[in-house]
Amino acid sequence: MKYSKILLTALSIAFLQSCSDDDTLVSTDDAKLNSSYDVTRLKALTVEPTISGYENATFTWKLGNEVVGNEQTLGFVSDKAGSYDLTLEIKSASKSANLKTTVKVQQETSTYSKYIAQVFDYLPSVGQFTNKLPLYEAGDTKAAMVTKAGKALIGEKSTMISLGGYGGYVVFGFDHTIINKTDQRDFKVLGNGFAGSSEPGIIMVAFDKNKNGVPDDNEWYEIAGSEYTNPKTIKNYSIEFQKPTVEDVVPNPQYIKWTDNQGNSGYKTKNVYHKQSYYPLWFGDNQLKFSGSLLPNNYTENNGIWTGKQYAYGYADNGQNSSEDSNIDIDWAVDKNGNKVKLMGIDFIKVYTATNQEAGWLGEISTEVTGAYDLHL
Missing domain, CATH: 2.60.40.10 (Immunoglobulins)
Structure with a gap:
């Protein structure tokens, strides 16, 4: 409804x-x-x-x-x-x-914060900063890593977490509903993007219909950014990564094997700069699976220099934090069938890495998140 x-x-x-x-x-x-x-x-x-x-x-x-x-x-x-x-x-x-x-x-009895109030879920994909941002320590469970992601993202003085390669995600919320104001952008997701270095993440939003304060049975809506209608964008994409059996070979161009539902396969490489495991060590399964929409690759190489094109609007870790390009309008939300929806506001946000690309010596393209806030408070 x-x-x-x-x-x-x-x-x-x-x-x-x-x-x-x-x-x-x-x-x-x-x-x-x-x-x-x-x-x-x-x-x-x-x-x-x-x-x-x-x-x-x-x-x-x-x-x-x-x-x-x-x-x-x-x-x-x-x-x-x-x-x-x-x-x-x-x-x-x-x-x-x-x-x-x-x-x-x-009137509320305590002051609202415009910043992230809680992190509900966090699972990075394969990546050179996985197990480092935030830091995995032996014995950490998923709950422990969600807590560490929360310590990084909650509040005004937030720091950075990495979502790894395609599909890695984080889910967070606020202590109030972010209102959808007509003809205004409503919230900002912070990353570490700068000119020539955009690692776009798709943003999903949800409204707390059952008023229990957690994103459990709510419908998620995709923020339809500038590439949503791009014919090269793949909807209903899915990918599977195999847990590596060898960790001590560096560099390793055939480190982690992946296959997707488009008939493609390949390997994620391990570079000489980051020698820890690139597979989330608290994740118990030997296969790591993600699904969603896949944006076109945005990195190109010229004489060994890799440059990441910024998409026009609607993504995390795409525009610079100081720019309005990183501001998001809730009216861009669409349902699973691509129909525009009118939401009075949102309570929860999910961000996931939206490309599956290796950029040479730079490694995999991975969305980073450094916070988020309500533009109306």
Whole structure:
């Protein structure tokens, strides 16, 4: 079920109006809505009527005289404390109902952070900085490595983690909902990209529908960056890496074998600069598998100099942190079928390395993440 969107900002308060005296507002046995809802500022709320017998019904949600939704379920989030009067008109071929409710938005009791508040998952792919950023120590479990990734990324003074080659990922969230504001970019993912060195990672976003604070049963939406419609971008790509049996040969051009679902195979090399294992040592299986979208290779070589082309927009570790090129608009989100979605906001972000390329002496192309933050706080 898609969620309709309300974005309430200081600029939109002028449009908030109470229902007129002419409105007919009733609650019947077959159409009910809570009389009021309480929610904290910048926390998402789900408003949904209980209905019975309304076949093929249409739904019209209004905030004053402004239509703000056309789904049965309304998603609501506001960055302004106050009371908001909503009306819902339900119509089917045989009957109709008009319901009203008030959303009371309270000021938060503790200050929100605009930065990452929690890391939920982390699994890098094969790479020369795997087991180093963050550092793996003998006996570390996956939970321990997720905690280490969190220590690197949480808060304002964040540092760097590596996602390794294709598919390696990190999942993190915030202590509030990042609002999707119309015609504005909403959040930034930080990397270590600079001119001639872009290692693009695809960004996925999710909304905490069940309000349990973890990204468990939420639908993920891809931020459709500039290469989403590129005919060279491969959707539904998957790759498998085999755990190496030999670690002490350096350099090793046939270090880790990989195969993909496009009929391709090859090896990840081990270079003389990084001699530790490039396979995540806390991962118990002998096969490491990832899937998603594969972007075209962006690195080219000229007389031994490798240069990574920056894509236009929509990726992590692509533009420089100081540039608006690294800012992301939630309105770029699409569902698994490529359809644009309207999200009122997001609570969780996933980033994964989006290319499968070796760049000579530079090694594999791997997305690095050095933090993220809400552009509206």
